[in-house]
Amino acid sequence: MIGAVNQGKSVMETMLAVENGGANNASSSGGKFLTFTLGNEEYGVPVLKVREIIKVMDITQVPQVPDYVLGVINLRGKVIPVIDLRRKFGFPAMEHTERTCIIVVDVDLASMRVMMGVVVDSVQEVLNVTEAEIEETPEFGGRATTAYLLGLAKVKDSVKILLDLDCVLGSDGQLGTRA
């Protein structure tokens, strides 16, 4: 088990772990998750959704989109949209630091699969989460949207919020329909 929390893990090591993680299926019933931070919170996404992790690069702004859509980047010839998860979740904006990363993920829309980049504060590690460690999402009485969540994982003494990316980003798949 790769489990142990290791803040000092380099991005490169994490990327290797991402590449090797595909063998083990991740779902709401446990599996491998890539964890990252936003502010003081820790999040996780299924490793199978993750294509790669890249440093923040030049982002070309696109007009007429919500502010959390930062624009598009050129990922080796593919043009992919980039979402700022901080702004999407309503965190205060923050300057990009050395640890800021773009996680490139596959998102399943209703009709197709698209690649998107998600900007996060820092990438942590690939974490093996067992079914027993995942808790049902509690009801928050409307204060936070729980539709985004696969569940909460209590690993060691920290809580990781496991995200359903299709749900977080899927509704943005056809942004252009807004005038």
Next chain:
Amino acid sequence: MADLTPGGSDNELGAFIADPELAGMFIADATDHLGTIEATILKLEKAPSDLKLVNDIFRPFHTVKGNAGVLGIASIEEFAHKIETLLDLARSGKHSIGPAEIDLVLKTVDLLKLIIEELPARAAGKPVTDTTARRLELMARVDELIAGATPPPSNKAGFTTPPPPSANGDIERPRATSVRDEQSTVKVDTKKLDNLVDMVGELVIAQAILAEDPAITGASDDRLTRRLAHVRRITSDLQRDTMAMRMVPIRQTFQKMARLARDLARKFEKPCSLSLTGEETELDRKVVEHLTDPLMHMVRNAIDHGIESLSERTAAGKPPMAELRLKAFHRAGFIVFEITDDGAGLDTERILAKGRSLGLVPNGVDLDPADVHQLIFQPGFSTASQVTELSGRGVGMDVVRRNIEALRGRIDIQTERGKGTTFAIQLPLTLAIVDGILLGVGADRFVIPTFAVQESFRPLPTQVQTMQGQVCMVQVRDRLYPLLHIGEVFNISGARKRISEGTVVLCHESGRVVALAVDELLGKQEVVIKSLGEMFKNIRGIAGGAILGDGRIGLILDTGGLLSLVGKTTSQVAA
């Protein structure tokens, strides 16, 4: 006949369904062969006694039949066999070819095309056209023709002398076929090909980025420079060759036009000859796909409306046989298609009058004849009633122009009253790369295709017109053009607020000219065009993304979309 299901019994498709690859090859092959047969039979029509042409029709027919047999599609095999019997008699001189035989073979080709086209749907169990009756009818017709076998024509002069076009065909045809036979070809999935072209595009950009790297440009090492130059040469060769792989000759499309012209000439009772030039001209497969419809439209228009009726032609002292020419050739990095008729030409006066009555041309404004002719491309300029009134040239011409513009091309008209009309369509050679002009607005960069740009200049404050305090027009040599401030339309921070401190670019858009105010022109560049993807597909004013020389993305402006944004924002800019 035992089977009465549409197109034949479906259990005959077992092998077809079991081997999708073989099935796909069969369809592609058969479609090719049927196209060849169609083209040859049109030549045969002009020279019915040319047994070599009959042979050229027989062979592909035989191949289609054989292939259908291999796949066990009995309905096609049986049908093709019957027609083949007739052709076999004809090529051995036991049956002569007349209009009835020509018609029969053409109908057979049409029906076979339909059956083959619908094979995949049939294999998937979807409903298809019931062709049984038509097949039986044509097969019965073969028996009739063979039974009433006309003796081969005697070699009397006047009967066998082929008309000039066929002599032409005799010279050209063998060369064309032999070239084709000698080239060995491989069929490749178009997706793989597109992928390859994409990757090579990336390679070219990556190479350019490397060459522009300061560590390289500053290097004084001769050997390094030489080696890099070598890489550049290989890359550009590779790019040229991969682009060439997507190129296909326009021949097949032209053959379709020949068939269309023949059928229409009969339908409208306007005898006409269509001459084709430049069938070997190659262009991007995607362009060819999108070009077929506009070309068909224009051939139809030329015969329906361009060419006068027989009586009118006689009255005007013209030869009864109208002349239609379809030409393809290269000109200055573009490919040009010309459709010329020797009909009545456009009636400038009446078009102008119509334009005024529709409110497209304000009263008291005079237009150049060329501008008047452009009116026929206006949407709504064409309705059924206007077609006859205006001697036509209206039906769907706005659609034709839109198709052409979607291919980043343009269309021009040359016409002379009583002498005829030429439509010239100019298209870029490929859709993957565009020659663009780089515009800077604030820190952002935009690309606009070079061909759309008419001119650029730094305006004087007096050239900029305001209306109700808002900047809206720019005046150039007595003409006013709508003005769009890109920085403002897209809300770009850091864009110049004063138009007279920046640059104005005049662009063509759907026959209109639009002025774009930007900060500066940054230069010219060939860029690889990319779609921005599903997420941004409805954003107005942006046509796509282009990967620039430094690997960053520049947005390609869509002037048509920009126009729809005019007046949506409150202007903060000044002259």
